[in-house]
Every structure is written in C-alpha cells, then in structure tokens.
Amino acid sequence: VTATLSVTVDVDGEAGLPDGGRGWEKRLSSRSERTYGLVRGLPRVLKVLDDFDVPATFYVPGVTAERHPDEVRAIIASGHELGHHGHTHRRPDLLDPADQRSEIAQGLAALAEYGQEIRGYRAPGWELTPATLAALPEHGLQFDSSLMGDDEPYIVGGVVELPVHWSLDDAPYFASTADPQGLTNVWLRELELTAAERRPLTVTLHPEILGRPHRVDVLRRLLERVRTLGVEPLTHGRLAGRLRPTMPAAPHPQRQRPPR
Numbered sequence: 001v002t003a004t005l006s007v008t009v010d011v012d013g014e015a016g017l018p019d020g021g022r023g024w025e026k027r028l029s030s031r032s033e034r035t036y037g038l039v040r041g042l043p044r045v046l047k048v049l050d051d052f053d054v055p056a057t058f059y060v061p062g063v064t065a066e067r068h069p070d071e072v073r074a075i076i077a078s079g080h081e082l083g084h085h086g087h088t089h090r091r092p093d094l095l096d097p098a099d100q101r102s103e104i105a106q107g108l109a110a111l112a113e114y115g116q117e118i119r120g121y122r123a124p125g126w127e128l129t130p131a132t133l134a135a136l137p138e139h140g141l142q143f144d145s146s147l148m149g150d151d152e153p154y155i156v157g158g159v160v161e162l163p164v165h166w167s168l169d170d171a172p173y174f175a176s177t178a179d180p181q182g183l184t185n186v187w188l189r190e191l192e193l194t195a196a197e198r199r200p201l202t203v204t205l206h207p208e209i210l211g212r213p214h215r216v217d218v219l220r221r222l223l224e225r226v227r228t229l230g231v232e233p234l235t236h237g238r239l240a241g242r243l244r245p246t247m248p249a250a251p252h253p254q255r256q257r258p259p260r
C-alpha cells in the first residue's frame with residue numbers, strides 16, 4: 001500500500017447552478033461565473049497540474065461536455081482522465097429511478113464522443129442513491145467517488161468506492177469569501193496524514209472556485225508538498241485499476257454509442 005493523491009476537478013459548467021441550471025440562459029450573472037470557470041479557471045488549473053506533471057480526474061456532466069467541446073478537448077489533450085458526473089447535473093435523490101438510469105446512459109453517450117473509455121462516476125451533489133449505484137456496473141462503470149464512509153477505498157454495490165468528504169472540497173471554504181489559507185491548512189495536514197498512513201487521498205476542486213488567481217495557489221502548495229513527501233499522484237482510473245484485482249470485476253462491458 002502506498003500513499004497516493006488523486007486530484008479531482010468537477011467541471012459542472014452552467015449545469016452546476018440549482019436544478020441542473022434551469023433557465024441559465026437568462027441568468028447572466030450566475031452564468032458569467034460559470035463561464036469564468038471554463039474560460040479562465042480551467043486553463044489556470046490545467047497550468048498548475050502541467051507544471052507539476054500531475055494527471056487528474058475531471059468529472060464532467062454530459063450537457064457540459066456537449067456545450068463546451070473545446071474545453072473538454074483541452075482536458076484530454078493535457079493527459080487527464082474524464083469521469084461521469086451525471087447528464088444534467090440534477091441530484092439522483094431528486095429523480096425517479098427511470099430518470100436516474102437515463103442520466104447515466106445520456107451522460108455516457110455525451111462523454112463517449114471524446115473517445116476515452118469512461119470508467120468512473122461521481123454523483124452530482126454527492127447524493128448517490130441505490131438506483132444509481134445499481135446502474136453503474138450495468139453500464140460498465142467500475143468505480144464511484146461520491147460516498148464518505150471511510151478514509152480508504154472500499155467496495156459498494158460491485159464498484160470500487162473512492163471516498164470523498166466536504167472538508168476536502170473547495171466549495172464549502174469559499175461559499176462566501178474565505179481566506180484561502182483555511183483550505184491550504186486542511187489539504188496539507190490531510191496529505192501529511194495520508195503519507196504517514198500510506199493510503200489514497202482524494203481532493204475535489206471546481207474551476208470557477210479554485211481557478212481564481214489568489215486561490216489556485218492552494219493547489220500549487222499541495223502539489224509542492226506532494227513532491228517533498230513522496231506521495232504518488234494518481235488518477236482515479238489508475239487507482240481503481242490498481243485496487244480492482246482484489247475486488248470483483250464489472251459484469252458487463254461498457255456500452256458506447258458510435259460517433260454521430
């Protein structure tokens with residue numbers, strides 16, 4: 001067992017606004033913050049990851065992948081992994097089981113356009129449900145990153161769970177106008193403990209939040225410490241692939257729609 005860091009980036013876009021971004025076209029201010037995340041925040045985050053040669057996992061809703069193909073291509077061109085983050089970014093717990101299944105299928109179809117095999121899922125709002133969990137292996141998805149039941153990966157519903165926590169996500173720290181030092185302290189201390197306990201760690205960030213000039217330094221500090229502590233940066237896909245041999249295999253190959 002080694003200490004690993006998985007940087008995960010949730011590229012919600014306009015779909016990250018409440019109710020999947022319903023009415024986003026008319027909400028110019030809210031929409032502009034999302035646009036900022038895509039056109040300013042995302043390149044800034046990609047630059048820091050590139051400076052440290054760290055591959056990351058980018059969870060993207062299907063509608064965001066459809067609306068912003070250039071940004072998704074930039075993520076792939078930089079050598080990163082794409083993950084499934086719902087289709088409309090509506091929380092699974094607010095949808096009936098049929099709509100939850102359709103979210104999985106539609107999101108996969110949208111991401112399949114980019115040619116990468118999609119192996120991982122993260123529930124919008126981190127609200128995984130039994131119906132959505134059951135749909136993951138049926139669609140060839142091999143891991144999830146939405147639950148908070150442990151510090152270390154575990155098996156749930158036939159998939160590898162790569163756990164998260166709100167305290168390791170940038171969003172709560174900057175809900176108003178917090179000092180970036182708060183998140184820096186938490187991420188660095190958690191990384192030290194991860195190195196001491198020789199286990200995987202996942203942190204989560206959003207381009208429209210951490211991609212602002214004074215905040216992206218938090219990521220830079222974290223990756224500097226990754227080097228000095230000898231922690232291995234690893235995408236979720238590679239981490240799950242490393243763990244899977246000791247865990248049950250997904251029963252069905254991923255279903256992919258041919259390109260339009």
Ligand SMILES: [Zn+2]
Binds near residue numbers: 010012016085124125
């Ligand atoms: Zn999200």
